[in-house]
Every structure is written in C-alpha cells, then in structure tokens.
Amino acid sequence: MASVLIQILSVFAGTWFAWRFLKRFVLKDPFAHLQGPPSPSFITGCMEMLFSKEGLGYHDQLVKTYGRLFRVPGLFNSTLLYVYDPKALHHILIKDTHIFEEGSDFLLTSKTVFGKGLVAVVDDDHRRQRKMLNPVFSIKHMREMTPTFYGIVHKLRDSITKQVSQGEEKIDILSWMTRTALELIGQSGFGYSFDSLEHDAPEHPYSASIKNYLSALNTPLLALTRIFLLPYVHNLGSPRFQRAVISALPWKGLHDVRDIVDVMDKTAVEIFESSKRALNDSESDMSQRVGGGKDIMSILLRENINASAEDKLPDEEILAQISTFIFAGMDTTSNALARTIDLLSEHQDIQDKLRKEISEACGSHEGDLDYDTLTQLPFLDAVCRESLRLHPPGPFVMKEAIADGVLPVSKPIITNDGREINEVFVPKGTMLFLSLYQCNREPEIWGPDAAEWNPERWMSPLPSTVTDARIPGIYSNLMTFLGGSRSCIGFKFSQLEMKTVLSVLVQRFKFTPSGKKVIWQNNGIMQPTTEDAPRTAMGHRQLGLPVHISFVNSG
Template structure:
C-alpha cells in the first residue's frame, strides 16, 4: 500500500490516470446496495460521466443564485427557534443536532422540494432523517465492516434481489436487520419524493408553484432534464431515485459537521467571532436585510474563516476508500523520495493491485506547500497573497489549491452548494447570537467522517453520543 499526499502523484491518481486507479470494489458495492446506482456507486467510466452531465446544471452558480432565498427561508426558521430558546438568557444548546436538522431541511427544500423538519423545538424526527443520520455508524459497525470487506465481494450479485432479501431476513443478525430497515426507509422516502415531483411536473406551472421551493429544486430540474434528454443520455428512474439518498448522505453529515466545527472554533476565538460578526452586520445593514449570492461570496473575512476551516478541519481527512492500480504503472512525484537503499527517485513503480491511501489532510497541511505555520488555524492567511509554493505545487483539487473536495472527474459535485449553505447559516447565526465554549470538553472523533462528542457523553449502547454543546446567548 502507498500513503500518498504528493500533489503530482495525486494529479495522476485522481485526474490523469483516474480510470487506472479505481476505487475499492468494497466501497462501490456497499454504495450500490445502500443507495442504488447513484453517483457514489458509479464512480468509474461512462456511466458516472453520464450521471454528472445531467446533474451539473443544478449545481451551477446561476442555479445556486436562484436557490439562495430558499436557503434563507430555512435559516430564518432556525434563527427563530434559537431566539426563543435563549430569550431569557444564555443557554447551553447542542448545536450539532441543530446543524444536522438544518442541513437536512436545506437539502430537502432546495434539493427535492420536500420538507423534512419544521425546525421547531421538540418537533418529531422524520424517519428519513434518523435513517441517514445513523447509516454511517451502522455501516462501519465492527461486524458489518468485516462482512463488507470479506464476505460482500464473494456474494455480491449472487441471485435475484428477492433472493438476496430473503437471505438477509433469514440471518439472525440484529445489526444487519437494523441496516436493512434504515435502507428501506431511505428508499421509500426517495420514491415518494420522485413520485410527488413527477406529479407536480405533469400539473405544469400550478403544480410547481405549490411545491416547497416552487419548482426550482434539484429534483424538479433533474427529472425535467431527464425527460428532455436524448435516449443515450437519459437515466432510468431507479438511478434518479438513487441520487436522492446519495446526495442527502453526502451533503447532510459533511456540511452539518463543518458548520459545527466553525461554531466550535469561533467559540474558542471570540476575537475572530466578533470581527466576523461586524463584517456580517455591516453587509446586512448596507443590503437592508439578507445578503444575495454575490454579496455572501464576496465577504472577505467570512470567506477566509470558511476556507481555513475547510483546509484544516474538513470532515473527510482521507478518501473513504482505497484506489487500486488496475495495471502496472509509473507514478511520478513532485518531491523526490529516498528509497531504503539510499537512492533518490522522482517516480515510483506501482505494481498492479497496489492500494493507494490518499491523505487529503496531509496535502492540505503540508508545510512544504503552506509554509511553517501550515498546522495553525489562521484565517488571515487568506487575506494576503498565499506563499508562491501553494500555486507552484499544482494541487489537483477543485477548491482553492486544496484537496478538501477532491479533484478530477470524481470531485464533489456539490461543493459550491455546501459553501453557500454554510455562509447563509453563519450570516444569520452570528448576526443574532454569541457562542461560547461549554464546560464539557468537546472531542472530535473519526467515524468515517470527523464528528464531535464530549468526554462525558454516553449513549445507551456504550458508544460516545454525538453532540456539540455550546453556550448560546443573544448578540
């Protein structure tokens, strides 16, 4: 196995030779059985390209500009509820829970024209939310993880879906049955969303106007574009359904944990929080209220705080899969490597089957690229020219010389969506609230993605309960 973070090597693995260095079979098979053939299950070849071609327009800047008011509608609900909670004074609140609920409602309304959560205190949790939230932990459960890696490649595709279902039902394995039930709930909700979208489209303008998001949601545009696409570019309905669970899974935990991390950091750096709040208030005062897409995107300190947090503390430190060489390859590196026999080489022989562990965090915090302060959280670095070494490294990421959202044909399709989501929520929260550290020490754990808990947290099954308590007060 190779542990890789060299920019030139990453360019070959993720861009130039991306169809030679393929993702692990276990990862693709698990995604197929969990979500269906969405983007995460068709990571290679023409199939993946066709899906991205149809989805790309709904993640464009032009479309995000139109969706910004929908984002604000959701964020205002969150602000109202938090205001009610702290109206009598400072209160400790689990902000991870609220960020998760908000992230799901954002993707629900802007993605599917569907509301999962009223964002009111004490509102019942939608079954889809519970399924998505618990899915990652269940998939990475000890026994399930071993079965995924060892058993799944041997039995994947054996028999009909009906036969496979009967086998799962027959096995006396509670964790597997829990996972089955989560997937059922997610799938059934996805089917409901697609059917409601199709019905609204057949009703024309009147049907779209009645939907949450007023027909500008991702699913409405995707289904309409699919109906109008040529025969060779059209996706079967099963793949449209699969995109819902795929995009929700990819968007909900990642963005909610990124927002939670930013709030945690700001609570520890009140001077940064105050400076950012001042910038937001000045912009909102000038705009007379909520900020449009262009204004949000052009706030320098907001952008600096988000970029620096995504550089150092993004939720996926490494690709959640291995890349494996399909044939013998030569892998060049930008920084020469000294071999065990003392030779210095600028390329490596990679035998067929070699696995690559791609470390995104290591590339994002490499002092050879970012300078001696690479391991420090410093938003100010983005307010002046970056070191020449950053541009010279030619990191193949699609975002700000970083690997946070990957690069190449399998880069994160929704990275602009995620940034807009974070900035809309932050612009309202920081204008209205102050955040201070809780007495409970927050620790960040690797659960497939990086998630917060506390030293005191304990769930009924003995694991650490995911949470991030902060002291919240009116600003």
Template structure:
C-alpha cells in the same frame, strides 16, 4: 431443493471461496516479492488486519498525523492478511491518481458495492463513461446561475433556525446540542432546494424528523463494520436479493439488521416524495407551483431535463432516482429510496458547520470579527445578503476555507489500480535499501489511500503553522511552494472536495449553505464552549462530534448560546 439446503450450499461455497482467498492473499503478500517492498512504512500490527485497525480507528487522528510526520508524502501500509498498500499525498502522485490516470485508479470494489447497496446506481457507485453520463446530466443544476436562485430559500431556512434558537435563549444563555439543530437545518436546506419537499419547520419544540435521526445513525453504524465490509463484494453475489434479505433477517448480527431497517424506512419516506413529484410534473405547471420549491429544486429540474434529453443522454429511471435516491439492489429487492444527494449534502455540510461553530466557540476574537463583518454588510443591504455579497465576505470566507482546510469532513479516500502502472513522484523518497525512488511501479489491484487532510496540512506546502487554525492566512498571498505544487483539488489548493472527474459536484452548494447559516447565526449569537462537556471528533467516514468519553458514540455538539449585544 429446500430453502435450508440452498442456504447451506451458499454458506459452504462462500466459506470455500473465503478460505481460498485468504490463503492466496497470504502467500502472495508474505512469500511473493512486491514492487512496494522497498517503500518505507509502519510495521503491521495485526496478521489479518495489518494497519487497517489504525487507519480506520475512530480515534485515528494521531496515527495519520504521525504517519505523515515519520514517513512523509509516501508510505507503505498493510491491509488484510498482509496486503501491501500505499498511503500518498505527494502532489504529482495525487494528480495522476485523481486526474490524469483516474481511469486506472478507480474507486475500490468495497466502496462501489457499499454505495450501490446503500445509495443505488448514482454518482457514488458508478464508474467510467457511466459516471460521466450522470455528471453531464447533473452539472447544470449546480451552476452559479442556479445557486443564485437558491439564496432566498437558504436565507429563509437559516432565519427559521436563528429564530428558533433565539426563543431558546430568550431567558439567558443556554447549552444547546448544535449538531441536532444544524443537522435539521441541513436536511431542510437540501430537502427544499434539492428535492422540493419540506421535512421540518425548525420550530423550537418540534422533534427532528425521523429521517434525520436515521441518517445520523446510519453513517457510524456502517463505519463500525469497516473491516467486515471488505467481504461485501463477494457476499452480494450469493443468491437472489430476496434470498439475501431473508438471510439478513435470520442473522444474529444486530447491526446488519439495523442497517436493513434504516434503509427500509428511508425507502418508504422517499418513495412517497418521489411519487408526489412525479404526479405534479405529469399534471402540469399549476401542480408543480403548489409544491415546495415551485419546480425550481434540483430534482424537479433534473426530472424535466431528463424528459427533454436525447435518447443517448437520457438516464434510466433507476439512475435518475439514484442521484437523489438509492435502492437496496443487492440485499433487498430493487426499490428506490432518497439517498445520494441527501446523504452527501446533510452529513458533510452539518459536519463542516458543526466544526466551524466549535472552532468559533474556542476563538471568541475570530467570532467577533465575523459578527462585525456580517452586521456591517447586512446594514448596507438592509437585510439578507444577495448571492454575490454573501459569497465574497472576505473574513467569513477565510473562516470557511480554513475550517475546510484543516478539518475536511472526509480525511482520506481509497483507490484501486485496475492494471499495472507507474506512479511518478514530485518529491523523490529514499527506499528501505537507501536508493532514491522517483517513481513507483504499482501492480494491478493495489489499493492506494490518498491522504486528503495530510495534503491540506502538508508543512512543505502550507508552512510550519500548517496544523494551526488561522483564518488570516487566506487574507494574504498563499505560500509560493503551494502555488508551485499544483495540488489537484478543485477548490483553493485543497483536496477537501477532491478533483478530476470525481470531484464533489456540489461543492459550491455546500459553501453557500455554510455561509447562509453562519451569516444568520453569527449576527445573532455569541457562542462559547460547553461548561460541562468536552467535545471529541471521531474519525469516522465523515468526521462526527461526540461528548468525550470511552463509551460515547452518540453524535452531539453541546455549545452555549447567548444573544449577542
């Protein structure tokens, strides 16, 4: 059988399967009654996309806000071809989804397959006991004891960033794309402390490493294909990896080929890093000490721990690599590339830092208080702050918490029920027929969208000012209603870092990065908004700033920096 005939058969099989799936889903949703029919929610605006175009709109902030305002903590929304889904941020329901019944409410097949394709078999793309085994190996490297050891590295990189920006501002205030600089710093922070490698000296005139350019381009490119990605779980079953790669090469879809090229580049870069680290460990302590991080980085510790682990706990090489690497297991041959830790650490941290700087530029009175607190603390210690002092600066901590509350880098997540279940509610809702609903029967294979930002800004818990950025709220006792709600987030009654068995394993690492960078920048600079450009934040998978305009999708954050007095 020729390659062309094989391709033809594969396409025919997929089309038959796709048409059958569409017919079955349409009949199921529009003809067969569902347990969710009585749940209020917005009308479907598209026969085939339902509300997904609104939910995943890059400018979808108002849709999500109005959804919460009009329908409250539980709403029915429509997916592909009328598929009925739930949008939820009721605290008790979230506890069952995220913690108590997390084995029933698994990551969607789309999420798992997308991350497996891009990131490899790491934390983002494994489930159940497989996922728990990987977390058991990773937990020690994110301990407080290890965080303390990272502080000098964090300060060194943050000070390099400060010094380069100081040179830019030596002749007066300058408008600078801060996203570019903090992305470079975030990559270098995870590179040195996580991978024991250096990508960037952070010098003024040095261009960002191509790796960071690719990473920043990858996320919006993937997000722009969000509807088409729903078919990914079936596409990856067609033929062999080499066949699928060949099919991509012939595809007229430019974005698909761009993703392939980005992954290829990251593979080449990361394979070189990994092999270098593997050789150093094999050669012994002297070789390790010559590397960046001197063997104290996350990857070195993880590799050594895996060598010493029992056969039961040991991770296969491909899984070990996938924690900081990934490989294109489905669209290409299975070759490892650095991704999971790197991608999660860089994009979310740079996004959170960028949002914080943007907010501080709009609130000079808050900025002045932060600067005074940092300067006073540094004068006391005669320089960079030790771990305990850095993490406990009350006003800086309040600024970080409030930013992560009101503007979490990820606004929502999806889960799929793997069997029929019943979801209890903390606050009963009124059904379309007028009945009071305190629990919802949910069929197997139902998607549930958890509103992370909606929970963080729920006025029933946070008060009437829940949508205002007010760092001072963290300097007083939080509302009783919030304390009594038992929101299942791992951090400060927030859903920003999730909770349960799939909570963000590096949330302490991320907070430490933010505070180290902010302590260096806010001591030195006065930051104000751009005089010429207005910033818009896009509601992509990870919130991203761009210059406001109908055609602008290039991530950037122009702010004006001046040396502080």
C-alpha cells in the same frame, strides 16, 4: 436446502481465504523497497490504527516519519500505499483516472445501499450522470435558491432565539446543523420538507438514519464482511431472498444497517414519486411546490425529458441520486458548520471580526444579502476556507489501481536502502489511501503554522509554496472537495449553505465554549461527541457538540 447452501458457501469461503493467505507469501511485495511502519498483526496489519475513530494522531506520527508517500501493512499481509504528495494526487485524480478508480468496496457498498447514483458508477455511466447533473449545481441555480436558503435559516435562528429566551445557555449545535442541512437539501434539492425546525419538533427518521449510517456500517465485523464477502454474494439470489437471509442471521449490527437503509429507501421513493406526479400533472403549479419548483429534482426531471436518448437517465438512476446527494451533502456540511461554530467559540477575536463584517454588509442592504454579496464577503470566505482546509469533513479517500501504473512524486522518496527515487510503480490491484487531511496541512506547503486555525492567511495572497505545489483540488488549492472528474459536484451548494447559516447566526448570537471536552471521531466523516456522552443503542458514543450561546446585545 439451507444446510447445503451453507456448506457450499463455507467451502467457497475457505478456499478463497486459503488462496488469499498463501498468495501473500508466494508473491513478492512490490513495495518492499519503500519505507513504512512495521506490521503489528498479520491479520489486521495497521488497519485498526489507520481507521481508528480517534486515530488522527497516528496519521500525524506516520507522515512525520515516512513523508508524503509510503507503504502501510494491510489485511492478511497485503500492502497499501499512503499518499498525499500533490504530484502523485494529480496523476491519481486527474491524469490517470483510467488507472486509479474508486475502491471496489466503496463502489459496491454505495451501489448496494444507494443504487446506481453518481458516486456508485464509473466510466461512461459516471460521465453521463455528471453531464446531466452539472446544470443544477451551477452558480445561476445557486443564485435562484438563495432566498430558499435564507427562509430555512431564519427558521433556525428563530428556534434558537426561543431556546435562549427560555433560559437555555447550552445547545447542541450539531443537532441544529444536522436538521438545517437536511432541510436545505430537502427543499432546494427535492422540493421536500423534512423538518419544521421548531424547537420541540420530532426528528425525522431519515435524519437519524443518515447520521448513524456510517457508524453502523464501519464496525470492524461489518467492514470485514463488506471487503471479503459482499463481492461474492451481492448477486446471489433475488433481493427478496437476500433480505430473508439478512433477517434470519442473528446479527444485530447487520439488522441495524438494514433498518437504516429501509428508511432511506422509503423516503427516496416518496420524494421521487411526488416529484414525478407534480411534473406530470398539467394542472400542477410548480411554483407552489416546496422550494418553488426550482429544486434539483424538478430541474433534473425536466432536463431528462428533453435529453437525447444517449444522455437520458433511467428512473432507477434518478431515484439513486436522492439518497446519494442527501448522504453526501448533509453529514459533511453539518459537521463542517458545527466545527466552524466550535472554532469561533474558541476564538472570540475572529468571531467579533466576522460579526462586524456581516453586520456592515447587511447594514447597506434591505433584507437578506444577495448571492453575490454573501459569497464575496472576504472574511466570511476566509473563515469557511480555513475551516475546510484544517478540518476536511471527509479526511481520507480510498482508490484502487485497476491496471498497472506509475506515480511520480514532487519530492524524492528515500528507499529502505537509502536511494532517492522520483516515481513508484503501482501494480494492478493495489489499494491507495489518499490523505486529504495531510495534504491540507503539509507545513512545507502551508507554512509552519499549517496545523493552526488562522483565517487571516486567506486575507493576503497565498505564498508561492501553495501555488507552486499545484494541488489538484477543485477548490482553493485544497483537497477537501477532491479534484478531477470525481470531485464533489455540490461544493458550491455546500459553500452557500455554510455562508448563509454563519451570516445569520453570528449576527444574532455569541458562541463560547461549553466547558465539555469535545472528541472528533473519524467515522468516514469527522463527527463530534463529548467525553461524557451516553452510548446509543448501537454502542457508539452519542453524537453532539454543546456550545454556550447568548444574544450578542446581552454582553
């Protein structure tokens, strides 16, 4: 039976690849008139360089040569559109979302790994889920959760204090930011504690799993398998049969992903069942739950009970939100925080100015700052905005044209024959590579110092080149959190997290460079490692960001 199945799959795969191969030569390239880099390989095109872990320099070279919208050779003679023109982004993310949707690979992978959560559904399912989830990410809820945030960050501060007091001068700030981000989303999101944040406490298995997920998933062979095979086999047989096939294959990389997903799924089920039991127990005091019963999951479950039949979410969709939100909120914010602290270590004048602002604000308050005071500190806000502008944690997004469309541009495109055009026809099936990173750094928008980290730019009104560009981002003329109906629903949560952590740590500690060369890798999310970092069991450089740390009053 197994041999027959393998033969059928082989014939199917061979036929499919043959058709894809011939199709590239039979059909005319609709973007042949556009400029773009030559293809170094028929099989991979420019994809290896485009998605290289350390390939942001290649992107800089491309946009300097070809502008805001151009063609890029893809796999097997296909063509992608590379886009960061603000007007084109507006049409993709806001005006014509019925044409430009999440890439099929992204949707299917997210659904397979996380279930039918917010990032894995489209159309009515997405609108229904977003409507239910919007209230739990409101400013009102953020105000209520601020004391929980401070309680967690104080534990972080005390543990680092213990490290420094014991003579440790270098700490891995990424490890601490990852642990803290997970505990913040655990307590405020799900009434669940992952980590005591004690110095020597063991790492929760979920933390390691979510941190290594993207590296494991985006190996070249697994990426190709996801794109070309998963769409045709994901519904083949029962989940039990699929798991047996995965386990039988002599493929360590696939087994690593399986084990990572197992840990995430087991933890999500544990959190979900615990929340349901607490809500259904008439004698349960919700205020005694971790997070005081104000966590996202508790509120969501209560809202869901009272929702109309058409808005109510089934259990499988609520369960899927757990790993979805932890994945979306943990790695992005922890890396953004680590990057910001690294930048502060390299700019002592900015670190000193930030410390002065925070200390003066706290001097007029007893205890911790309230939500409104914290979020309105101008220089703290400028530091966070500038870090998120220059270094968006997720630098790129893929979209797919699910119908024919037209993309207008704010700046004319010069074609291969020297003509100027103001729009590009995009046929159904085209993949679009949206560079949030380049839009945030465009010199014609942000000025000649666009590639420099300069928080002071936010202390004065932004230049007209920024406001007139009409960048369609949901946050501060930036594309960091996207825009439109699929913008990041938790961006206020992320901002509060960054500001709480920085306000507490910068008061107590002085950060300076460790002396080690830090390398930022693109694993779908920008993650730091060092030049001399040891390799993990999966063969990747171990993630980490060492900084030198001392007490502020120690000089």
